[in-house]
Amino acid sequence: MSRIGVFVCHCGLNIAKTVRVSEVVEFAANLPEVVIAEEYRFVCSTPGQELIAGDIKKYNLDRIIVAACSPLMHEKTFRKVAEAAGLNQYLVTIVNIREQCSWVTEDEDVATKKAKALINGAVYRARLLAPLVSRFIDVNPEVVVVGGGIAGIQTALEIAAVGRKVYLVERTPTIGGHMAQFDKTFPTLDCSACILTPKMDAVLQNPNIELLTYCEVAEVKGFVGNFDVKIRQKARYVDHAKCNACLACVEKCPGKGESEFDEGLAKRKAIYIPFPQAVPQKPVIDRETCTYFIKGKCRLCEKICEQKAIDYEQADSYIEIKAGAIVAATGYDLMDVKPLAQYGYGRYPAVYHALEIERLFNSAGPTAGKVVMRDGREPQSIAILHCIGSRDKNNYEYCSRVCCMYSLKFAHLLKEKTHGDVYQLYIDMRAGGKGYEEFYSRLLEEDVKFIRGKAATVTHRTKNPEEEGKLIVEVDDTLTGKFARIPVDMVVLAPAMKPRADAKDMARMLNLSTDKYGFFMEKHPKLAPLSTMTDGVFIAGACQSPKDIPDTVSQATGAAAEALTIVSKAKMELEAATAMVNAAACSGCRNCVTVCPYSAPSMNEEKGVSEINEALCKGCGLCAAACPTSAIITRHFTNEQVMAEMEGLMEF
């Protein structure tokens, strides 16, 4: 038998005007297990709170019911009162007789009757409530940042700046990401390397950042505050602890591979650093192109290395990291444009994609900054084709957001470097951003030919002598309404930014949801754009959706702040009203495991029952309703409690 106290609030006249409070109190007092029922003008006031606290002691109450305003208003207040009086806060029930009773009718009889029914429901339920205790867990103070592009670099630097340890995990041999490949940045045209390399260097120098290049995340376990991240260090065949970055090995290496950094437009050695400003400056050996690995002979690098840093026997190794938070900044891939055969990429050597052009502009690039084509000619006419794969229902319906601006940048640079004719073939010019519209205006003055229309095809089939030796871009000019054929020497495609090829795997590892394209889903598009459905995992940059550098850097800074809010505390309070599994009743159907958005339940295969990690549980109850045997108990909203409340509500 419980000892229930019921406190009915007048809320001045807010409640008392329509609900006959005394009648309700008398009704409550006569209910079984109700020891005392009282009324007060403002129960939330200090004397009201004292009344409750006093009664808890005086009548030895083990449950209290406060019939007043909405629980969303004062539940916390009354929970505190109970705790202070020695009663567990979860033994408090709030009955909403204001917002959902006295304020929504003028009929006294109706309001009084409803107030009684609501209190009756609360009495039925209160008997079955159980005390719950919030649990605190230790928080690991370190953060893992996945991805060493500008987003990851920025996040790592921000977190390190407050003295927290960061592990920056990068898959390639260097950090820098796509931004390192760019020559200039829009709209200011400042040199990408000039603004990026100091940051890369800062990462290297920062004692709080542990840089893990040529590494991949292999496994993520645990939960917010306590992640266990397993990192695979891919074999470099060079002992970076010994290497002094003299790069003599690179010079002597006879192996030849295509430079990934230069988008295959230049060669690199088998032992290499991706580009001169790479961080770290220490090389790795590419097995696929290394003469020794291919033919079993060579070992030139080993001979030349004074540090004895070359180690052909090196194997992949694993690093286990504990972290309190994780930031995913894994970036994007450029869409492969080959399948879009109408644009001739891969078929016509004079068709380039955006990143290739970036490398052509760059003074450290394959052409030392000269715009010359694969055949060595300098193009005299160039068409830049927007929206290749973007805004395209057959490929990616979204706008890739950056292409208009970098296409303008290309136009400017091409004009500057070749003085040729430059055409922009666009659907709409999207220039929303600080200084973007101005940049567009500037380009309009620069003798660039803007044609409003999406390029239909690129072909070498000529129709007149003027077109001879050129590529013809066919387009419906939507401004003139005419079909145009534009003969050019060079075609530049602006392909869609798409999720990384392995984004789904990464999402699975981090337990993130992805949108229909594969970009990571934020928790809320407006109010929690950097959080995810997995607590403690945040996202920044183009892994969430296409975005430019300023947006990426802003997000990265924000994600750092989000991660810090978690790791800056030593302990974390867990939701107390979580779900649990009554193992004896679990039939092992896995429904809970399948439906939980937080991956809180998991299958204990040995026992054949599911278990809930309460640190991950948010208490929504989705699993409990999916559980056919009612083995899952959603604390504070158990099947019994909900059905008891229903019974009480329906009695009168």
Next chain:
Amino acid sequence: MLRKIEQGRFGELIEALLARGPLYAPVRDDRGVNFQLIRKASEPTLDFYNTLQSPKLAWFPQSEDLIRYRLAKGETKGEAISGPVAPTVVLGMRPWDVKSLAIMDLLFLGGGKEDPYWLEKRRLTTVIGYGLASEEEPDGADFFRTLNIGAADSDGSDVFLLKKDGDLLLEGITERGKGLLGELTFLKEGTEEDERYLVAAKAGGKDRKTRFFDLDANAAADKLKAVFADNTFWEKEAEGCISCGTCTFVCPTCHCFDIADETLFRDGVRRRFWDACMFTDFTLEASGHNPRPRTFQRLRQKICHKYSFYIEKFGVVSCVGCGRCTRLCPVNIDIFSLVARAVNL
């Protein structure tokens, strides 16, 4: 005392019985024949081999209210439900079903404690047994002859009913039965020829063929105890068993029940209702421990209870060979061949 009535006037007989009080009799619906509390004289039928379910429900209903209570403030008030039971007639029970009453009496009345609910109904109920006519073939699942029950035995009945050509013969067996027949003045006297017919039919009932093996109850009891620990045997026998309660619910001698309080809006009844030893949670203890967690253990329990433990305790087999469990088993488990295999192991 022998009376008779034309079969065509069966309705009149029912009418007269209905006038005296509650009557259970076989009624046919679209799914077969079962005992029901009769509302109209036209409902009962005598054209059936046997009912799908056993007639035990007249004495041991599937669900029976014991106490009514109200959870009130301060104290909970309860009152026993012991409404007066009216003298009742159960008409049309086959001899082997009638036999089950004596077997159930041993438990409900002879186990050292009398069950008042059973006793009250037994005291006030008149049983009209119904012999199997000579032209009717016993069902292939039946084996009452193995239990030494004749197809036209009248033991245990108050009145014994038998079809003869166009007539129904009614023999008063007990004083109560004779008293009842005496009240039914519209019945005709049976003739000497009827008398002879009846005697011959009862004797002939012993010669009727059902599935048979020579069952020595005490030897079977011992043998089953010896086989009890042979898990391989029981596991093999139980491999098809789905552990449902069909066999026990249709059995005329299964008597296990559960008791629960059913409360709604603070009003409740304490009720007893059939339970089945084949259910997983039948032996589930409050601690969570279950001494019979496996299907074979439960099937073994049921067989051994009927063919060993009951004999040990009361001296008789707790089975009448009615074949219902076999006929209705969803997976065709057959108690007759199972026991035969165990005994001959």
Next chain:
Amino acid sequence: MDFEPKILGIACNWCTYTGADLAGTTRLKYPQNIRVVRVMCSSRINPSFIFRAFQLGADGVLVGGCHPGDCHYGTGNMYARRRLAITKKMLEFAGIEPGRFRVEWISASEGNRFAEVVGEFTGQVKGLGPQTKLKIKTD
């Protein structure tokens, strides 16, 4: 006297319950036949709750959750939608008037929508009369 139906509401904490509060805050008036049970998410609702509500004598049951896509827990109401759709079909096939059961997505800002829906639904259930089929008979 007019038939006054009993209506059980089950509302999610984040959207519909808050929306119902907003209806109160803005002093909208609607029929008081509804009594609301608060759960954290519409996905907490076991279809057996609905059957049970009718057994307890509810003449109508109204479930409220966040709009699909806006679930506080991400995907809860997407599952709830499927479950409750089946529940509705079940009631109909069992012969219970489908008009006695309704699911509505009402956000925290839609106080007026809450009042509107409750008004409309109450009228509809009134029209259907007392629910006697599933209701447990009490003496």
Next chain:
Amino acid sequence: MTAFKDIEERLKEKAKDLLEKGEVECVFAYGRGYDERHPRPYVAKTKEDAENLVFNEYCTFNLARYAVKEPRKKIAVAAKGADSRALVQLIQEGKLKRENLVILGIPAAGMVDAKSGLTLDEKTTGAFANPVVYDVLLGDKLPEAKNSPYEVLGELEGLSGDGRWEFWRKEFARCLRCFACRKACPMCYCDPCFMDQSRPRWADKSPTLDGNTMYHLTRFYHLAGRCVDCGECTRACPVDIPLYLFHKRLAKDCEEMFNQAAGMKLEDKPVLVDFRVEDGDEILL
């Protein structure tokens, strides 16, 4: 159509072969009961056991119900159309592993419910003639039934709501609570069942109409999108409640709303633990 006798021979042979080679620990199939019309589920564990296997038109049992109790063993299962769907559904639910199963597919038409004497066809249950997934096929493939398995619902669907309630009320009132339906069902693998729970008590423990109604409605719901229409519940019922009608109706609803039938594809997810963003609100109307 391959004769049942030939299927029986092939079943014996294949079972013998599998057991002899040690490829499976046991074979779930059918054995002799107390007469021809009443075969029993049978588990062959040795090649000698395999000699005892039978197959005839009365072998209606869905052996997936037994297979699900052996999630870790390598087993072979004789599976007719609906039985194979049950296996597929159980694999979807992680209760069985495809690699642990050797499915002995049996194309079968004209199966007979021994109790009622009815032939199983699309008007009743288990009309799926061919197994959907199998490792070996023990007979020639058969043409599938021409009529929709849902046509039989027409009569009930044609009734008014009151008429349907009257129908179901009568049926639920007959229920004995013997639980043969849930125990015969290959999908009802829960132990304990929600009905065995005491906290909460979803329905009266005693067999009241209200409790029976709650039991059946909830069980129907638990099987929505999972029922493979094998008909075992209905055949098992000692009082012949036509449970299959409700199950069929929900299967039809699931197909219409979610475009998915139970146990057809290994890679499907059960519809009620799945959703699509495109699910519209019209399904709630």
